[in-house]
Amino acid sequence: MSRPTVLDARSIVKRFGAVTALDGVSFDLRAGEVHALCGENGAGKSTLIKLLSGVYPHGSYEGDILVDGRPAEFRSTRDAEHAGIAIIHQELALFPDMTVGENLFLGSFPRRLGRIDWDRVYSESAATLAECGIQLDPATRVGDLGIGQQQLVEIARAVARRPKVLVLDEPTAALSRHEIDTLLGLLRQLRSRGVACVFISHKLDEVFGIADRITVLRDGTAQGTLDVAATDAGEIIRRMVGRSIEDYYPRRSAARGRRLLAVCGLSVVDRPGDAPRLQDISFDVYAGEVLGIGGLMGAGRTELLMHLLGLWGRREAGTVELDGQPYTARNPRAALRRGLALVSEDRKRFGLVLAQGVAFNLSLSSLQESKRGPLIDLAGELVRTQATAQDLRIKAHTLEQPVGTLSGGNQQKVVLGKMLLTSPKVLLLDEPTRGIDVGARLEVYELVNRLTAAGQGIVLVSSELGELMGMSDRIVMLCEGRVGGVFERAEATQEKLLAAAMGRLGRAA
Amino acid sequence: MNRTGTRELSMALALLAIWAFFAWQEPVFLSSRNLSLLSVELAVTAVLALGMLVVLLPGQIDLSAGSGVGLAGAIAAVLVFWKGVPAPLALLVATLGTVVVWSAMGALIAVERIPAFIMTLGGLLVFRGLHWLVIENQTVPVVEGGGQNVYSLLTTYFLPSAWGYALAAVTVTAIVMSALGARRRRQSYGFPVDEAEITFLKLLVLAQLVFLVVLVTNGYRGMPIALVILGVVAVLVHQLVTNTPFGRYLYAIGGNEEAALVSGVPVRATIIGAYALMGGIVALTGFMQTAYSGASTTTVGSLMELDAVAACVIGGTSLRGGRGTVLGVLFGALIMASLLNGMTLMAVSPEAKYIARGVVLALAVWLDLRLGRGK
Numbered sequence: 001m002s003r004p005t006v007l008d009a010r011s012i013v014k015r016f017g018a019v020t021a022l023d024g025v026s027f028d029l030r031a032g033e034v035h036a037l038c039g040e041n042g043a044g045k046s047t048l049i050k051l052l053s054g055v056y057p058h059g060s061y062e063g064d065i066l067v068d069g070r071p072a073e074f075r076s077t078r079d080a081e082h083a084g085i086a087i088i089h090q091e092l093a094l095f096p097d098m099t100v101g102e103n104l105f106l107g108s109f110p111r112r113l114g115r116i117d118w119d120r121v122y123s124e125s126a127a128t129l130a131e132c133g134i135q136l137d138p139a140t141r142v143g144d145l146g147i148g149q150q151q152l153v154e155i156a157r158a159v160a161r162r163p164k165v166l167v168l169d170e171p172t173a174a175l176s177r178h179e180i181d182t183l184l185g186l187l188r189q190l191r192s193r194g195v196a197c198v199f200i201s202h203k204l205d206e207v208f209g210i211a212d213r214i215t216v217l218r219d220g221t222a223q224g225t226l227d228v229a230a231t232d233a234g235e236i237i238r239r240m241v242g243r244s245i246e247d248y249y250p251r252r253s254a255a256r257g258r259r260l261l262a263v264c265g266l267s268v269v270d271r272p273g274d275a276p277r278l279q280d281i282s283f284d285v286y287a288g289e290v291l292g293i294g295g296l297m298g299a300g301r302t303e304l305l306m307h308l309l310g311l312w313g314r315r316e317a318g319t320v321e322l323d324g325q326p327y328t329a330r331n332p333r334a335a336l337r338r339g340l341a342l343v344s345e346d347r348k349r350f351g352l353v354l355a356q357g358v359a360f361n362l363s364l365s366s367l368q369e370s371k372r373g374p375l376i377d378l379a380g381e382l383v384r385t386q387a388t389a390q391d392l393r394i395k396a397h398t399l400e401q402p403v404g405t406l407s408g409g410n411q412q413k414v415v416l417g418k419m420l421l422t423s424p425k426v427l428l429l430d431e432p433t434r435g436i437d438v439g440a441r442l443e444v445y446e447l448v449n450r451l452t453a454a455g456q457g458i459v460l461v462s463s464e465l466g467e468l469m470g471m472s473d474r475i476v477m478l479c480e481g482r483v484g485g486v487f488e489r490a491e492a493t494q495e496k497l498l499a500a501a502m503g504r505l506g507r508a509a
Numbered sequence: 510m511n512r513t514g515t516r517e518l519s520m521a522l523a524l525l526a527i528w529a530f531f532a533w534q535e536p537v538f539l540s541s542r543n544l545s546l547l548s549v550e551l552a553v554t555a556v557l558a559l560g561m562l563v564v565l566l567p568g569q570i571d572l573s574a575g576s577g578v579g580l581a582g583a584i585a586a587v588l589v590f591w592k593g594v595p596a597p598l599a600l601l602v603a604t605l606g607t608v609v610v611w612s613a614m615g616a617l618i619a620v621e622r623i624p625a626f627i628m629t630l631g632g633l634l635v636f637r638g639l640h641w642l643v644i645e646n647q648t649v650p651v652v653e654g655g656g657q658n659v660y661s662l663l664t665t666y667f668l669p670s671a672w673g674y675a676l677a678a679v680t681v682t683a684i685v686m687s688a689l690g691a692r693r694r695r696q697s698y699g700f701p702v703d704e705a706e707i708t709f710l711k712l713l714v715l716a717q718l719v720f721l722v723v724l725v726t727n728g729y730r731g732m733p734i735a736l737v738i739l740g741v742v743a744v745l746v747h748q749l750v751t752n753t754p755f756g757r758y759l760y761a762i763g764g765n766e767e768a769a770l771v772s773g774v775p776v777r778a779t780i781i782g783a784y785a786l787m788g789g790i791v792a793l794t795g796f797m798q799t800a801y802s803g804a805s806t807t808t809v810g811s812l813m814e815l816d817a818v819a820a821c822v823i824g825g826t827s828l829r830g831g832r833g834t835v836l837g838v839l840f841g842a843l844i845m846a847s848l849l850n851g852m853t854l855m856a857v858s859p860e861a862k863y864i865a866r867g868v869v870l871a872l873a874v875w876l877d878l879r880l881g882r883g884k
Contacts (some may be wrong), residue, residue, distance in 0.1 A: 309771070311770070311771070331770070331775075332770055332771050332772070332773050333773040333774070333775055335773075336773040337773075342771060344771060349765075349767055349768065350767050350768050350771045351768050351771070352765065352768055353760070353761050353764035353765045353768055353769065353831070354764065354765065355764050355831055355832065356760060356761070356764055356831075360757070360760070360761075363757075364757065364761055364769070364772045364773075364774065365772045365773045365774075367754035367757055368754065371754065374753060375748065375752045375753055376752050376753060376754065376757070378694065378752065379694055379698075382694075382698045383698075386698065398701065418772060422773070
């Protein structure tokens, strides 16, 4: 193995304020290899590739990046592109109303007499597509393609620029089996031509199917680079999780009461005729219990909550019972009336009216409670919202301060308070501690304890295994829209949870 | 708070400048007679603008309002003058019809997701056509020659002066009571309130304004009933948007529609409700405007939707929804009505009037963007 090293990152340290995202990570990439990056959410994979592709400019980090043995100082993504590094992000950056050919050449159209030379655009696009093994007419509108084919176009666009290094961030998350095979085939072909690929994926079978080497990241540190031939999935998972659960998960179990939510054999489709996005999902939530729901990105966690709230999907099979009665949500209003409330993972988008005050937001879901005749009893409303604000220790100058000016933790408390004011039986929490500081995090956990002690049921969706294991009484791991495994608190380990999330339960052992 | 202050101050200065300019160019502008007429014109513009506020708050718009004004007035006029239907019944029928049609537009916007801009732009053309069809391109008076009915009295009835003063006294008492009540309530919950002196001054100025209006209108023929109608509509809309769940929902949808939905706000029903209300207000404005013209003609209501939008925006209503107050809209309507009245008085040509209205509209939106930035 005497392939030259094309990209070499040495002892990279990247800090965001007080948080160290990468702590002395070294990573090298050889010509003609596929090098996989593995790690949990937040381990530092995205930060690393953003550094390599110039999103974080030279000077914002410590350590050196060498391209072909020479120090590289990328000031922007353009610099990285000139150095031959092409990156394909998770979110697609195509123009749906343009054709495949237009998308491939956008920004660098060949011209003749000042006009775009359309013949060349389409003949060269066709050549590029053929070279990548993609069977597509370059005159097709991108918006008419499936997500998977769009992803392939995105890759073809990168390939057309003849990169030395190709970085793919979770490229297979949205692809079908067949499309994944096309993609992996394309990667093998690029590898044989000497292109170096960085491949990020949560799916270990794919990683083992394509990669030559694997670097594992955990909490911003490299946990070793391994040859695929000399390791196995168990080893990789062990290195990925390795962390002990910090003791800041103060879960106090409460007495288990009656069954509040029963989901049985639930299958949900996007539109009639599509393949189910959620399939045969069953779980129960009892009063006084926290049910954790985990899974990798795209496993269907958020879709499940959205469906329970009546915001997404068409139910094909299965039943849902809420407090003993059959339940089908038509919209969130109906769900709230039945006692099911959601605190969304995206509080700015789905949680708050940012320009309005704390009191306005707190009482928005429970205005009927404050009504006297046709009008809102302003005094009664003030009493209710003020009590909640004090109870949750929401820090605001006045209750009329726009919530957009509050800190993340206080914003989250406003969303929680709004839902608590509706007195829900079951509270669905989607990533309730994302983007809030440790103090606010603890307060959220204490609130969860108090609510379960008062006999409410909680569904806690989280992508942090530590939080799931620390705060749940029972954990359901979802894997590609199905239940990958169910664990009691006592028997759950990070290895087991991760294996279930990757669909490797039973096979890994 | 500072930015709002800047906006309020600049608007007050603009109004003063407009009035000073017209008073200088045409001293008749400040006569009792003209101010009385101006108050009727204000009433018509402001009532429609208040309806527009209800539609703008959830981030929608109604471009068909002006055509609707013409159509509603035309239907009522035709029923009264050509069909001999009693005026109250004619007004009722026209109102119901308008509310139904506006609810339907609201449903198409909220449920079928047709953008409000396009839906009501279509409405603008359809209603204009229907308007002309209904009156057969003729002039249809609102009452048999020389007579009067409920319809014609909408803009020609004036309260006797004693009634005007009595009404002013009642109004001022009500305002003072509610202001003091709100102040006490806020204090008891520890919310910040203005200093007592400031509160007193504000109420004093307000009371003086009310009596000034009565004094001025009594100098001509008395308090116009149209102004009383505006007062009632303004109080009702103010209560609606600030003190009912429906009103809160309007602000919530305009501020963040997705969050509103997840929070259990009935988004569709609220938007349909806003348009239904707009329908009623369009009908009322239609009757007032047609009565003010004396007859339904092809030009009644033309471009009034833009005056209404301009009044809202000048008064601090956001075109993106979620922000706006009744008081601001009244103020904006006063600026628009003053401009139109003054220009008519100065015998400005229709060409120049169009240009001036256009400039004011663009200026108001630009100002809204400037002052709304950085929030």
